[in-house]
Amino acid sequence: GAVVSQHPSRVICKSGTSVKIECRSLDFQATTMFWYRQFPKQSLMLMATSNEGSKATYEQGVEKDKFLINHASLTLSTLTVTSAHPEDSSFYICSAIPEGGSGELFFGEGSRLTVL
């Protein structure tokens, strides 16, 4: 089946620094990718929809200047957490829908961010 890869899987950073998380579709092209955040024992919360070649669409309450999303190609979207703070510590997951497919949604394995 289709594979979505995230990197890094775990990252620890100091407060105030920026962290970039990559989401790649390994064997398909995706015009649209999605970014989620998940706190312990809670469900996924959609943060933004990443559109190739255009600006991302952010969900209400998600700061677009804080969470920078770039979708420069049909196989890569990046999420940059800028000036990270401890409250940004979370599990970040991406997903993608293959172009021309059945609408099946494939998730990455997630990236665990810990801000000290």
Next chain:
Amino acid sequence: KNQVEQSPQSLIILEGKNCTLQCNYTVSPFSNLRWYKQDTGRGPVSLTIMTFSENTKSNGRYTATLDADTKQSSLHITASQLSDSASYICVVSATLQAGLFFGTGTRLTVIP
């Protein structure tokens, strides 16, 4: 308002027993409904995807049902195993606006 509600929020069952998880939605116009299994610290993995015309779909010990009239879906797990312990998430897709709506999930724990 487009919403997806799952019940129960959490469930504990004995190994070998069956269980049923519920998903009710108000998403319109409906495109498809998906069930995902998410192990702790991992990304969700697809179990089933159902369109408007499908009533039942099975994937091994997992059987999903869909009633598009009442806007309800269920996920039935047969002969549960310890490895079934996970969160199960219902995701409903809307047509046109291409929106995806997530349920809050059901956390299943299977105990020996």
